[in-house]
Amino acid sequence: xxxxxxxxxxxxxxxxxxxxxxxxxxxxxxxxxxxxxxxxxxxxxxxxxxxxxxxxxxxxxxxxxxxxxxxxxxxxxxxxxxxxxxxxxxxxxxxxxxxxxxxxxxxxxxxxxxxxxxxxxxxxxxxxxxxxxxxxxxxxxxxxxxxxxxxxxxxxxxxxxxxxxxxxxxxxxxxxxxxxxxxxxxxxxxxxxxxxxxxxxxxxxxxxxxxxxxxxxxxxxxxxxxxxxxxxxxxxxxxxxxxxxxxxxxxxxxxxxxxxxxxxxxxxxxxxxxxxxxxxxxxxxxxxxxxxxxxxx
Numbered sequence: 199x200x201x202x203x204x205x206x207x208x209x210x211x212x213x214x215x216x217x218x219x220x221x222x223x224x225x226x227x228x229x230x231x232x233x234x235x236x237x238x239x240x241x242x243x244x245x246x247x248x249x250x251x252x253x254x255x256x257x258x259x260x261x262x263x264x265x266x267x268x269x270x271x272x273x274x275x276x277x278x279x280x281x282x283x284x285x286x287x288x289x290x291x292x293x294x295x296x297x298x299x300x301x302x303x304x305x306x307x308x309x310x311x312x313x314x315x316x317x318x319x320x321x322x323x324x325x326x327x328x329x330x331x332x333x334x335x336x337x338x339x340x341x342x343x344x345x346x347x348x349x350x351x352x353x354x355x356x357x358x359x360x361x362x363x364x365x366x367x368x369x370x371x372x373x374x375x376x377x378x379x380x381x382x383x384x385x386x387x388x389x390x391x392x393x394x395x396x397x398x399x400x401x402x403x404x405x406x407x408x409x410x411x412x413x414x415x416x417x418x419x420x421x422x423x424x425x426x427x428x429x430x431x432x433x434x435x436x437x438x439x440x441x442x443x444x445x446x447x448x449x450x451x452x453x454x455x456x457x458x459x460x461x462x463x464x465x466x467x468x469x470x471x472x473x474x475x476x477x478x479x480x481x482x483x484x485x486x487x488x489x490x491x492x493x494x495x
């Protein structure tokens with residue numbers, strides 16, 4: 199048998215160069231910020247005790263799962279999967295550095311094909327920011343797979359951001375608008391609006407078999423002299439460089455894109471800059487008999 203690693207599957211993730219160090223840095227910043235502004239990794243759950251085994255789908259560089267392991271000793275086996283070998287390698291390095299690698303493992307897996315685990319393997323199946331790689335037609339199969347690998351009575355939990363960070367700053371808003379157009383054209387949103395996924399999230403879970411679905415919304419405010427503003431500055435500084443090929447593929451990029459980018463950076467440094475963003479977590483219970491997807495959404 200060959201020792202050659204399996205060829206990495208093509209990805210629908212919006213950054214095609216998944217070994218891009220800037221994108222890895224952005225993901226680490228993104229994870230830390232969401233963990234903070236949401237009040238922790240599982241703020242809506244009354245208790246973490248039932249979650250001995252946890253799967254994180256599309257784990258990126260592993261920030262959510264590592265934080266869960268550090269703060270929840272009752273989680274005894276935690277697995278993160280991502281289609282990107284570069285992300286998985288970095289996540290395993292981070293788990294080692296955090297001292298949780300005895301309980302936390304990351305592995306390369308294409309969740310759009312299947313989750314390569316036996317039925318009823320996990321107490322909690324988590325996914326965060328799947329909008330970055332899931333198209334609207336991918337949701338039924340993925341939700342079915344989540345239920346297959348989650349034990350009966352276990353929890354499937356999904357957190358998604360609204361796509362656009364809202365601000366009155368002109369260049370900032372223009373670039374956010376380009377991103378929205380491209381994301382809708384690429385099939386990641388049900389409607390060409392900032393909540394083009396989040397407003398459908400609970401209904402998707404109910405339609406495709408999850409029970410007792412609940413939601414919790416979060417609003418992030420970005421203002422001068424706050425940690426949140428530092429995040430949006432660092433995030434957008436990297437984001438609008440790494441996504442340029444995606445924008446060029448899916449929408450018309452204006453000739454003055456570089457000037458807009460520099461103007462956006464300047465706007466975010468102004469003392470009166472303000473912006474808001476929305477997040478939604480939706481979670482449901484896996485039924486005793488896993489249901490099959492009921493056709494297309």
